[in-house]
Amino acid sequence: SQKIEQNSEALNIQEGKTATLTCNYTNYSPAYLQWYRQDPGRGPVFLLLIRENEKEKRKERLKVTFDTTLKQSLFHITASQPADSATYLCALDVEDTNAGKSTFGDGTTLTVKP
């Protein structure tokens, strides 16, 4: 069956370190993979999108990699700050006829300690 797994429910790191979050999938062939940030009581907010033919994407302190052989995406936050504390969700889009449906992982809650 199809499955998306994000590493451990919670990740705690020290301010200034690099946070690395993992998104693994099985029985999907995603054309696009997205990462979202969700704060308590709020809707998810889009961060980055990477295509299946792209290996890496960067935006400021954020970096996403996409390995279709390993069926894995890594999401890195460098020089992490307490303000980066949130839940991070990965989402897959399969290229289909018209629906544009995204399937989400359960999320990883990141806490950055000062």
Next chain:
Amino acid sequence: NAGVTQTPKFRILKIGQSMTLQCTQDMNHNYMYWYRQDPGMGLKLIYYSVGAGITDKGEVPNGYNVSRSTTEDFPLRLELAAPSQTSVYFCASRRRRGDSPLHFGNGTRLTVT
């Protein structure tokens, strides 16, 4: 620029009651979606629409209905509410399928008792 607006923010229903969750977007997006999020879980797709007049079921559609009479509005109807429908409901829209991001509202927190 409001983006995606959901109302109400909170609601408590008794078992068997019905209600409509409202969702409006002002970005002229064709694609709209309803997700539910249970505590500590990801988002599960309930229904989606690829344009006015076109809707289809997602992963967990039982107990819900939708309509899409305009591009802007995509209401979600709960009939005969059950405790299993206690959740946070998010509406989202996107410009096109695939390589465009989802824009989410801030959710409706629903409790059925």
